Amino acid sequence: MLDREEYIEQAYFFRTFGERLDENLPAQEILESLREEVLANTKLPMAIDVMRGELMHQGRLSDGMVHLPHYFAPFQTFVMQKSEEDKTKFDQRTALHILEREARYRSENASPAGLFVYQFECLARNRLGYDRGLDAMATDPLYDTLWREWVRKIRQRLGEHEFSDLIYARSEWYLDEKRRAGQPDYVPPAPILFGKSEGRIAKANRGKDPLYLFAALQRQLGYPSVPRAQPADSQMKLPPQLEIRLQRIEKRIQLAESEAQGKLDLSQFYIPTPQFPDDDLNPSNP
Numbered sequence: 001m002l003d004r005e006e007y008i009e010q011a012y013f014f015r016t017f018g019e020r021l022d023e024n025l026p027a028q029e030i031l032e033s034l035r036e037e038v039l040a041n042t043k044l045p046m047a048i049d050v051m052r053g054e055l056m057h058q059g060r061l062s063d064g065m066v067h068l069p070h071y072f073a074p075f076q077t078f079v080m081q082k083s084e085e086d087k088t089k090f091d092q093r094t095a096l097h098i099l100e101r102e103a104r105y106r107s108e109n110a111s112p113a114g115l116f117v118y119q120f121e122c123l124a125r126n127r128l129g130y131d132r133g134l135d136a137m138a139t140d141p142l143y144d145t146l147w148r149e150w151v152r153k154i155r156q157r158l159g160e161h162e163f164s165d166l167i168y169a170r171s172e173w174y175l176d177e178k179r180r181a182g183q184p185d186y187v188p189p190a191p192i193l194f195g196k197s198e199g200r201i202a203k204a205n206r207g208k209d210p211l212y213l214f215a216a217l218q219r220q221l222g223y224p225s226v227p228r229a230q231p232a233d234s235q236m237k238l239p240p241q242l243e244i245r246l247q248r249i250e251k252r253i254q255l256a257e258s259e260a261q262g263k264l265d266l267s268q269f270y271i272p273t274p275q276f277p278d279d280d281l282n283p284s285n286p
Helices: 004-022 027-037 044-058 061-066 074-083 092-106 112-126 130-138 145-157 163-169 172-180 196-204 210-221 240-260
Strands: none
Touching (some): 004 027, 074 112, 163 172, 163 196, 163 210
16 A cells, blocks of 8 residues: 555546546646656656656556556556557546546545445446456455455356345344344354445345445445546537538538539529509609
8 A cells, every 4th residue: 555645646647637638638748747746755756757658659558557566556557458448438538537536535544345346336337347357456455365355256256146245245234133133153154344334235225236235335434436437418519600600611512502403593692672662653743
């Protein structure tokens, strides 16, 4: 685990990098300016140098993050790699939002349970793949040996059990229910990883969509929410002046097509002659 100030600077880096990409600034220039903005007494400036070098040679930020496993967590590198794949619908801006929120949560005394739920929801919502995703999660420095073993095991159990059942069976609430049900000396076959609150919420969401479970954990326990990809605007709004010019161009094209087909009617451009009463035009009229 890194110091708190490192994660604060990481969150600033990911957020600012995405904002400046929206302004259509070159990535190399963004990295160069951010290197001067972040705290010089952290390790992030050196990490930015590595990422900038790989970006100029290979064209990908994730290639630089791969060379820094002691600084960027494996899950952070995995998310960036998925966003930079050639054939993917996972947008890089969404990846930067995910990494920003995760770094911010790490700076706030993150719990293994909260980080696990957040990372798993990232995989589920964005369809990043459970095999590589869970492998990256299992090697996170925040998890101890028990957590790493469990994360690797659930990859084989996701198709057999509901996600809520997996959390409920490893919670203190499950243990309390067993002992209240007449088994005061009950010892769980596996170590407890989640608290009573997580267990109660998981049990209440059994048989439901896992997204409801994620939302309940976020509401009740303050777990970080996963950023969602913004849908593309199907009706692009143009500036008024540009829209008027396009309408004029479209009208000219229609006239040219009508003239080429011999169907051009010039009467639509005639100015109507004003009509006057006959009495006013008669000179003999006193």
